[in-house]
Amino acid sequence: MIPRRLDPILLMVAVLALWQGLELIAGPEVVASPAVTIVHAIALVQKSGFWQDAAETGLAFALASVISIAGGLLLGLWLGLHRFAGDVADPILGSLYSIPKITLYPLILLIFGLGMSAKVAFGVIHGVLPIAIFSMNAVRGVPPIHLKTARMLRMSKLSIAITILAPAALPEIVAGIRVGVALTLLGTLIGELFAATTGIGFALIRATDVHDVADILALTLMLFLFAASINSLLHFGERRMRHER
Amino acid sequence: MTRARIFVVAGAFILLEILCRLGIIDRVTMIPPSEMLVALWQLIAGGRFDGDIAFTAYNIVAAFVLAVVGGFVIGGLLHASPRLRHVVEPLLSAYYAVPTFVFYPLLIVAFGVGRAPLIVIGAIFGIVVMIVHTMQGLDHVPPAVNKSAAMMKLGGIRRYVLVMVPAATPHLVSGIKLAVAYSVIGVVAGEFILATQGIGKRISFAYDNFDNRTMYGLLLLLLIVVTCVNAGLSTWEKRLHRRFGLR
């Protein structure tokens, strides 16, 4: 029996085997093999054009993340602290969240035009809602008994917010930021797929147009690694905050 | 509460209407909501897009069914095999951090332009959320309920069908609700990128030709349908949660 701590390696081997199998079935013109893709990816990171695209995407993603987090926190905390407003907004936020935001791309383009601001806007409309929803629920989910205890200690509203509400709600808020940041990346890339002339998303579309399968897969692989590392970083922070080891 | 909610939503629409009518939002960017409604009515009554609507609806339903059935089966298998689950867990948790439809171009290469790549992209987009919710639902079956089933000599597939799955229904419905949203996103996004017909294709065509009435009419149609389906499933979900005494 293989020990459990080798599971990540097991997963990697399985994915590579599946990928290789797919190449054998579908043919190299449909799927580039893992080896070809990795060689291509290494060649790609040595080109300056790739780093220009990456910087472009990175900037859009960073801007969109900052706006999503700030906006989502403000909205979510406000709704969490105001019972009535929260009750009114809850289902509205829920249905806005479930709208396929992708359908709004013509609207975004008409407002922001092609370029950086459209990409950022696309990232924000994807990321801001989950952060707002998670932080609203985080504040509302603080057990009333904690607040009761604080009132028995005759604490001021401000110190209740700092010493009780914030630490109790923080893990949930970080979970919201994790989900929101992932969706912000998704939104930013969608923006680039549809409406950009630079960036990794645009590079993907360019590769699709010329049927460069190795290029498509190499870019996808790097996107996956980037997204997965951000995800696990935030996951780690969240676990630490929940005091699970 | 409901009144306040209607007030907020209606207020947003009226504000938008006024801004459009006053020309603060120009007509090239957005037409007034009232005109969108008229445009929506005309394009439904005209029947010009019946073929596209049927095409997209078929694809979404097919993708949704594949995602839900596939996700339910895979989720059940992973729940039954904790080791396998531990192996694939990181993949599941990072899945939605990656824009899945970067694979759409590859699917076109593999399946050609038509229904197949759209259905496949919608299904692979929706399947993981169903897998995750199926596993969560089965995880939350209380141990005492499971023990009682064992005392009634229910084992294997009978325990699964008669006890585990019914107990997991609220989570399954949450999964189904999200699978709808994800199937729609997958299919419509695919049609945006490359397709010969479908609502997504018509919207992007209208956008390219500055045909704002058609574009906003179809957008509104899509949003209304999705919102209604979502609201229906949410109501069902809430009712189940209340009946089962879950939070």
Next chain:
Amino acid sequence: MSANSGKIALRGVTKVFAAGNGHGAVEALGPVDIDIAGGEFFSVVGPSGCGKSTLLDIIAGLSSPTTGEADFDGKPLAGGVPEGVGAVFQQDASFFWLNVWDNVAFGLRRKGVDAAEIRRRVSYALSFMGLTEFASAYPAQLSGGMRQRVCIARTFVLKPRLLLLDEPFGALDQQTRLVMGDELLRVWREIGATVILITHSLEEAAMLSDRVAVMSARPGRFIDFVVTRWPRSRDSRIIADERFGGITARLWGSLREESLKSLGNIGGAAMLDEPR
């Protein structure tokens, strides 16, 4: 007494849980020897974590002993739950997706009993447990005590020869516990089953049982047996009987030392023993 009266015989039963991540093998139980007669109301009290529930799992056929023999009506308990055994647990095990009627009918339907018979037996069980007017309610709409009644009715309706109760009233308040104790005594007399009750509550054990066994700290062994000699037609009013205090006092006398041990800290018992 016939062969199928619900007799239990345990000989040298032990349970050892294999070493797992981070801890060595755990000796949870035994060795335990006991004979429980058909129709007896038998209770087990013991400190937390002494292996009471492990013992019950073995008798239920949910888990097999590491060594020793466990027989139910002369047949070895091995590999699965035997016919004619029902159980009620501390945690709510009502099937929350079914209403009260369907909960109670669940086991009968699985056995393929015909519809008219199911209707007759379920409606009798519901009226016996005072649940008739809640037949179409869902468990979430009921209080904890009512839900536990549903679980008892669901087992009662199957007419088990052996009824296993693992802290069934542990989550209920004191008054509800007393009332539920009365109900349990009625159920016991009605179906004539052997009952094995595991409980934390000395009063509950003293009031309900024909015989109470006291278990030691882990690994659990029987260190004392108290025979109550209550009449079969008893109810909760016997707590006013002058003998009642004597029985609970004897139970606590045997149990106190073990409870202190199971609280864990070495020297803790000695510390508490010192006069201040």
